[in-house]
Amino acid sequence: MTAGALGPIVDAVLKSVVDGDGAPVAVAVQPLADEQAAQFRGGDAVAVPDETTLAALVPDPRSVTGAVVLADAAGAVLLVSRAPGGRALAPVAAGLSAATAGLAGTVRQLRTEAALVDALHAIGRRLTAQLDINRLVQDATDAATTATGAQFGAFFYNLVDEAGESYTLYTLSGVPREAFSRFPMPRNTAVFAPTFDGDGTVRSDDIAADPRFGHNAPYHGMPEGHLPVRSYLAVPVVSPTSGEVLGGFFFGHPGTGRFTERHEYLAEGIAGCAAIAMDNARLYDRERHLATELSRSMLPATPEIPGLDLVTRYLPAATGVKIGGDWFDVIPLASGATAFVIGDVVGHGVTAAAVMGQVRTAIRSYALLELPPSELLRYVSQLTGNLGDGSFVTCFYAVYDPVAGTLAYANAGHLPAILLHPGGPPEQIGEALAQPLGVGREFPQRQAEFPPGTGLVLYTDGLVEGHTRDLTLGIERLLAALGGLRAGPGAEAAWDRLVHDLTGGRHDDDIALIHVHHRSGGTA
């Protein structure tokens, strides 16, 4: 590695060391091992080793006529000659080094610049890929504290909670949290104002000597026990989309004059990345909440239906990655019949919630017209196909007619429903009747008896894919569990237990379900 950086200057020295006739003098080039090189690194680029040093590096130092060590940050090379002309080695090397000193300085500076750009780029990539705001701000604080060479760094930022209350949090780097926990939050004093107001960077070689410092009661400067700060650098973090001040970075060092223009530039770069990343995290969070809110706001209040006991559930995905696709509906119709709907929209987030809202409204509207299930799904499928590319919705639609004591149903690609017969095993109905909404054109209709004592369970796949991703096994588990389910009082609690058992208490998909029980001896 030494040859790489020092190679050109070594070559130049070798070419320049000549005897009286202009012939090159024999010079041996000996790269130094790391432990030998260490003593020369960081010193002058050219060093003439004294006798003791030389004795440690080469055998028979007495026969040496000239020796120099060329060193840079990466390593060192010993040039040694035992020829008569070797005396010229030291002055030639010194001359060359002097002539190229400016160049070496420029190279060093360019390297620093490149390292700076690299560092900023790496931090920027890392930050902007992060959507967890707590990890993001800590990462940014650590990176900026390291990059500025500060003894400690802090980031104060404002968040708005679900109730709309604004509150301030902070992260620290380089010091334990106890070092600050006793002090109040920094206020909008003359020193802090430019940062909290987003006016710009404040950099001071000695903040204690700054005219803005020490004017405010009660402390008139730093509170007692505060870490000593002389060098001070503070950079606001401003949202690129709203222009709002999201927070501020503060860096301190007990020594004076520690922060340079470079440090300021780096800190501002990191603040810029942090601002974009915080914006992203906040938008992501907002979308997630919006999807949950949308789904919740569209949930029906389950009506009281004479003669029927109803249990309904909508459980948004616990992990938050797939919220907004599932829904259920219980719709009392003018004729005295009741429509039951369960459905699942492919996709997640606001888009899926919006598609769900439209499909659900369409189904409600057609249901109120008392269209037969087959016809209703056909209309809704046409409509779904027009909602946009690739809308794909599964839906089970059933109508209970209390006069005939029957269920009429059709199924658009949804999981089969389950009929619970008194004293008999659960029966799956409506499996593979038709394609999903938006895909299928025909939706065959079926009918089942629904006498008192019978139950109907409609559900979405989140209920059966909790423990296993094998749908067949999941459905078998559900059927087995339903064998022990008792309708009537206690059914609500029984369903909570059943859902918990089936999903293991955590589910990464929405769950919607309806359980209708036709009360025995109830009035129809």
Add this chain to the structure above:
Amino acid sequence: MAESGPDPLGRAETPAGAVVPADEGDVTVLRVSGALDLALAPKLQRLVDRAARSGPRLLVIDLSAVDFLASAGMAVLVRAHRHAPSAVRVVASGRLTLRPLEMTRLTDELAVFPTLAAALAGR
């Protein structure tokens, strides 16, 4: 980042699944493995779109190594099929992939084959 887009060879993967494209003569085969779920579906869609751009070649989407076929994955199959009804074949067998396709009756519409060899032979 655990998640990554298609690499220069056109592979795509998520923590739970992957799509690897391969050429079998005049046919593009997309071998899907693991979970074809909400995360992998858009990546499969991109590779299907890329295959469609490369000309009117036969495309086989091989689900033999898929252990979870979510509705998002089925939606991609339907889109691919609707885009080129005679040029897309699906390999699926066993209850993990075939049952979901049967339950949604997508088997009525898609050209589904039990093995890759059968799909390549077209029978």
